[in-house]
Amino acid sequence: MAPIKLVQNRLLVWPLAVALAIGIGLVNASNYPAIASTKLVAGEQVELSVLVYNIEYSGDASTDRVIREIDADIVGVLESYNRLPEIARKTGYPYYNVGLQLLSKFPILEPSGAEGLYSLIEVEPGYVVAFFNTHLDYVKYGPSRLVKGFSEKAVTQSEIIVRANSINILTPDIASLIGQGYPVFLTGDLNSPSSLDYTKATVGTRAGIDSAMRWPVSEALFKAGMRDAYRDVHRNPVLVPGITMVDPDFSKGGSGDRIDYIYAGGPSTTLTSTVVGELGGPDVGIGFKKWTSDHRAVLSTFQVTPVALPTTVSLNTRMLNQGDTLNVRYNAPGYSSTTVIVVPEGATKSAALLTNSTSESGSTSFATTALSPDGYDIVMLSSEGTELARNSFWVRSTGAGVDLQSGAETYKVGEPIDISWTNGPANRWDWIGVYRAGAANPNKDDYLLWSYVGGHNSGALPPQVFGSMTLGAQSQGKPWPLPPGDYRIHYLLTDQYKSAGYHDIKVVK
Structure with a gap:
């Protein structure tokens, strides 16, 4: 029997000391950095549709069909393994990001300072929303432990260790982005119920709900300023449980839980939210006769006010094979000319290996054929040579084993x-x-x-x-x-x- 579930890529190097501190509880959702008071320039409102979908073990033709027919603007995909480029091709999405496991109708940018944790999606030319996509560990699954007789205290403790510490790697950036004025979205299979579903009203409605309970993952996201899009629309968890995962599968019954989510924060309004799943299933708003995933999906639509792309040098990916082309989206408001260079990781401009002259805003690219496998920085400079923004990427050897x-x-x-x-x-x-x-x-x-x-x-x-x-x-x-x-x-x-x-x-x- 193999470890199952949960597959998703995200790239590259998270500062190890911070990661370890989070893992042992030294950093948590209450330790956010100070949030900048300066708001970004807001754009015109747009309508945005978002789908979260665990396709199960790389999916198949039927999961591709669901994605293609739903036709959401952005899809947070879970368990795509290395099939995402193929899925994008078969479903007609012009943009995808393997590291972040996203499909999009709009450019996906990995901006300066994101460290591979989130993207900016350019929903209108020059205007963006921030987007996270995550998949938390499945071990010590809380609802099953409650049914087996573990105490609420014991379950809460294991939830913190296994899942809340993980989501709290993301919540400082989520809170900061919301504070700066970004619309922020998070899609994910969180393998954890919501506090909004374990209330006094829902006690006894299904196995394991014996009392109202605060689930640490949802509480951390609420504290960061996020809201649960499905519960924005379906306020009554008794009438509309919105179950997305039933063990062992949908056809064999079982109580199940809602563990697949779209969260939103910042300047957006939830317009609709519906469960996508097997035709005729409970609470399924959009049904498909052939449904092969062990999860249902969730589709939500939003009225969103995107914000102007800040000063940044963004990448289409932060992990490349030697010989791949690195595509760069740069933006330096107020600077008529800039230079974008590639340097060894952490090096100054004097160590430039590749150089492109650029303008105030636009795109450029670099061939990586001459770069040996290693870590590198992409740096944007003003015409006077002042560093305006920096990002990192990694070139790896093709065909080399671990x-x-x-x-x-x-x-x-x-x-x-x-x-x-x-x-x-x-x-x-x-x-x-x-x-x-x-x-x-x-x-x-x-x-x-x-x-x-x-x-x-x-x-x-x-x-x-x-x-x-x-x-x-x-x-x-x-x-x-x-x-x-x-x-x-x-x-x-x-x-x-x-x-x-x-x-x-x-x-x-």
Whole structure:
């Protein structure tokens, strides 16, 4: 049995110290940075449709059909694996972003300072909305634990550790963007119910709802200034539960929960919100005869006031294979001419490797053929040479496997096992699996211990091409400690069993 669910890419390097602080609770939703008081210039109102859709294990022709026929302006896709370019082609979307798992009718920009956590989508020329798309860890699923008899306190604690700490990686940016005047949207399979659904009125309406309960993920998003678009429209959770996930599937009954969401904040008004799913299903507003995903989707429409694109140098992607073209959207209001350069990561303008002369606002591109696999910065300079904006990207070698290493070749029973890797593929739900030597074919053999490369925070952190972890008592799976013997450790791709590299170790008494 493999780790299941949750796949999504987001790119590149999140500052490690901050990520670790969030993971252990030193940073939370109440520790937001000061929000700038200067508001951005507002544009004309537009109507925007947004779809969130977990297509389940890369989807198929039927999920492609749903996306194509719904024809939303922006789609937050979950579990697309590496199929997103194909999905975009088959559904007619001109813009997609593999790192953020988005399809869009409008340009998707990864702006300066976003660190791969969100995008700006240019819904009108020069005017943008901010957009997040995330997929939180499925382990220790709260509703199931309540049904099994775990206390509300115990469930709340596990929700904080597994999911709320992850969403709180995003909420500081969400709050800051709302404070600056951006319309902000978040789509996601959050694997957690909403506090708006576990109320005094809903007690006893389905298994596990024995009392009103505040669910930490929804509370963190509310605190950041977001609102639940579905509950904007359907205020009564008793009359309209809006279930999006039923275990094991929709055809076999079960109580289920609403765990797929569109959240909105800032200058927008929710106009409509409906569940998309199997024809005739409860609360399904748009039905399809053939429905293959284990999740229903949600479609919402909004009246939105976008804001002017700020001074920024934005990228179409922050992860490229050597030889790919890097497309850059730059904007420097008030500067008649600018220069955009490529430098090694963290370097100054004197180390420029590539240079393009540019104007106040527009697009340019760079070939990456001459860039060796490494991290780089794209820098926008004024005509006087002043740095106006900076962004980062990574060039990786095509065809090279993951270099997986351990801190030692031999470990004693019970000794934590340190693992590190370089040249990783930067997929959000890549994972490390430990197998017995001689039974180490991931396609047919059972893993023992496993962990996502980003731990519980994999659904929020931008994936990295390098990283490390410690396997031990906190790891998923069993047994721990590993008994004496030979083991093979695989780096496995996106919740699947395809190995991108392996390393052998020995455990002794």
